[in-house]
Amino acid sequence: MRKVRIHTFGCQMNVYDSERILAGLRPLGFEATQEDCEADLIILNTCSVRGKPEAKVSSMLGRLAPLKSRNPNLKLAVGGCVGKQHGQELLDRIPYLDLVFGPDQVGSIGELVARLYDDRVRLAQTADEADRDKVFATSNEDVVTGPSAFLSIMKGCNQFCSYCIVPHVRGREVSRDPDDILAHAQALVARGVRELTLLGQNVNRYGLDRPGLPSFAQLLRQVHEVPGLLRLTFVTSNPGDCPEDLIQCFADLPKLLSFFHLPLQSGSDEILRAMNRRYTRAQYFELVARLRAVRPEMHLSTDLIVGFPGETEAQFEETLSAARQLRWGSAFSFAYSVRPGTAAADLPDDVPAAEKNRRLQALQEILDECLHEGLVANVGSIATVLVEGDSRRGDGQLQGRTHSNYIVNLRVPEELEDQIHPGMVVKVKIIRPLLHSLRGEALGLVDGR
Ligand code: SAH
Ligand code: SF4
Ligand code: F3S
16 A cells, blocks of 8 residues: 555645545555655645745645655655646746646546656646546545535636635636536435535535526535435635525525525725625625524624735724624634735735734634634533534544534533444533533434434
8 A cells, every 4th residue: 555645725625625636546556644754645735825825835845855765756746726826837946846736637636646656757737627527526435534524516716806816726617517416415425424515615606607507506405305414514605696595595404504604804895895805794794684584593604804905994993893793603814915916916015914913813802702602602502413523622522513513522421422423413412612612411312313
């Protein structure tokens, strides 16, 4: 057996792609390892959304290069969004790098790696792949271990938010065929998966790139009916693309989690316009109200950016006030980071770094308050928890998630210990909030599951 070590950065799409990479390498006799020093192939599956991604990739490769003298068969590869963005240039600049590939080559990773070893060549392949079957080829069902799995339903993004590199590295929106999606969902469920997260940069635009495809809401309804599936959720959505039929899904589909990641980005209409976000603050507020009317327990989460070019103190205050009023259950907040090649890169990055940090901290204080409040609201309730595995806290407890996507660290009474395993749905009394999760006590299985 040869061993592959995959380092994954960035979004869920990359996590999913890393699973597909592993599945695509299995037929070549590769198995996964967590140790760089015992690997025959090390792949960095990279992200370029913020920070200094090329520098990070170069320094990591620099640290890994000496391993080649111990293992002459070791190959180093860069995939993901930095790979796509810099392609051949990386190969030219870094002599000990063997392979560069983009997100569209994940489905062909087996062929690429075979050529690397058989033909002893160095390769950079990052072109947009026109063949849809190849783009979505290689599924993750052979390598998924837990009861929850990702399933990609589309690739790319047409939105061109002015700060964002994603459309430049992931290309235009392409929807996967619904039959292929349903077959994949069934294959995952057959392997013991109980919860699916449908993936795309903006899943709400599923089906709009070709006539004859179902809408996203129609697709959700189809996947919802897969026998054996217990839970369904999706990421990510642009709040500007949330039609009524999608909101109706939350009323009609019991397996759909009460969870919605809806990135607001900024509370100021001027900044939203400069970001090319295509919705207003008022429209976002209205959407939240409609969702909470359909599912009062809805756990809303968001992404926010502070220090976008030209953001004034007053405009930043509008983001703070949005957080105070909307009270997201969870949120990710970021300091604006210039992405060369994006529209916003032409604007002066005029909020000083120290000021961005101050704004970020002020915002995070409120977001933490809301997070805590959301956790506390669960205390005393009896939740339905899908058990996922051992608790990360390493204290012999189990970990799972509620139907509103809150993580629960689960104490299991001795008399139930033999009955409760990953993949099962358990009735849980929520006892108290932890920092980012809940503490609960298992009461018993739900419906004998
Ligand atoms: N497709 C997803 C976003 C992917 S990027 C969506 O539309 O929701 C994840 C998050 O990174 C974005 O929501 C945004 O908040 C943040 N982000 C993207 N580009 C950024 C930049 N240049 N600087 C700072 N944060 C950024
Ligand atoms: Fe980026 Fe906007 Fe597309 Fe999300 S919707 S990936 S933020 S361009
Ligand atoms: Fe990063 Fe690419 Fe995802 S830039 S956020 S890994 S789409």
